[in-house]
Amino acid sequence: MIKGTKFYSIFKGKCPRCQNGDFYDGLFFKGSPLKECPHCKLKYEKEPGFFQGSYYVTYALGVATIVSVWVAMYVLFPNATFDHYLWGVLGTLVVLTPFIYPLSKIIWANFFTSYDSEYNKD
Numbered sequence: 001m002i003k004g005t006k007f008y009s010i011f012k013g014k015c016p017r018c019q020n021g022d023f024y025d026g027l028f029f030k031g032s033p034l035k036e037c038p039h040c041k042l043k044y045e046k047e048p049g050f051f052q053g054s055y056y057v058t059y060a061l062g063v064a065t066i067v068s069v070w071v072a073m074y075v076l077f078p079n080a081t082f083d084h085y086l087w088g089v090l091g092t093l094v095v096l097t098p099f100i101y102p103l104s105k106i107i108w109a110n111f112f113t114s115y116d117s118e119y120n121k122d
Contacts, residue, residue: 004117006110010103016110017042018119023106033105040119044109054108061100065092 001008003019015021021039024031033051036043045051069092073085080088 004115006115009110009115010106013106015040015042015044016106016113017116019115020119023109024102031102033109042113042119046112051105051108054104057104057107058101061104062093065089065096065100 001011006016008014009016009019009023012019013023015023015037018037018040021034021037021042023033023037023044025034026032033044035045066089069089070085073080073088077084
């Protein structure tokens with residue numbers, strides 16, 4: 001991935017502005033967002049309740065997951081019953097939820113902050 005892109009920030013779990021500091025405290029799917037970037041001091045939570053907007057992203061990622069699993073099962077297992085589809089989708093959502101929720105927060109933060117190479121200098 002190329003540094004300076006939103007994909008770099010999202011998938012590496014880095015600050016949207018400098019892409020050097022970590023966005024999460026601890027592991028990507030276990031930690032919580034830091035209050036500010038340790039490198040450029042960008043305040044991640046712009047206002048109280050800022051990350052509540054990430055629920056829209058969580059919903060979109062959940063729907064994309066459901067549709068993807070449903071289509072994949074339809075193609076790979078054409079004789080599957082509705083119950084198989086249902087259990088496949090629910091099982092996938094249960095497994096991916098610890099990744100989808102934190103991913104949605106960093107995607108949400110990247111909507112409102114752009115990369116700035118001035119903050120990338122060490």
